[in-house]
Amino acid sequence: MPTITAIEPSRRREGRFELLVDGKAHSTVSIDIIERLGLRVGAELHGGTEALERETTLLATYDRAMRMLAFRARAATELRRALIRKGEVPEFVDAAIDRLTRAGFLDDGAFARQFASARAAGGRASRRRIQQELSRRGVARDTADDAIAEVYAEDAVDEAMVAVEAARRKSRSMQALDPAVRTRRLYAFLARRGYGADEIRQAMAAVAGDAAKLDAAD
The missing domain is CATH 1.10.10 (Arc Repressor Mutant, subunit A)
Structure with a gap:
């Protein structure tokens, strides 16, 4: 019968332990799993390692989710999709998402x-x-x-004025272009940012007004 021969602190992951079964590395576990399953050196795994393997797979999915959240914030569905793309089992992903949500790590x-x-x-x-x-x-x-x-x-955001300022900044970076090309690219730039036709027209009118003032000053 499989027997636990060692439980050692993980050198790679804080708060995790490496479990050896019959002298061979078996899995990474948490203190919660150790206590819940009554794991101890010398204990025999009655019924085999199936229950333990399920728990450690759940833990591995959770740990991977935590690492992904540490890299950058994500929405719950976005995180779920990413985990499944990486080959995680949907059932275990859902359990990890639920745990993260209850803990406040996903909101x-x-x-x-x-x-x-x-x-x-x-x-x-x-x-x-x-x-x-x-x-x-x-x-x-x-x-x-x-x-x-x-x-x-x-933030008292005035979207129309934000569009104007964005257009002005972009226009300054395109001064060397032909006016017709500059106008076309500026329109496309604002459209890509999701501004509506009215906001784009207002922003481009403001940019055109700025140019007219400069010409008059010259």
């Missing part, structure tokens, strides 16, 4: 607010574009809308 509302604030800053994306990007990440429409509204209210 779509907080993620959406952080994302919206970063994207709205400096006119990097319009309200509509931000909503689309959050939707692609699996954030529910009402959660995204609430987050965007909160960010725009807190």
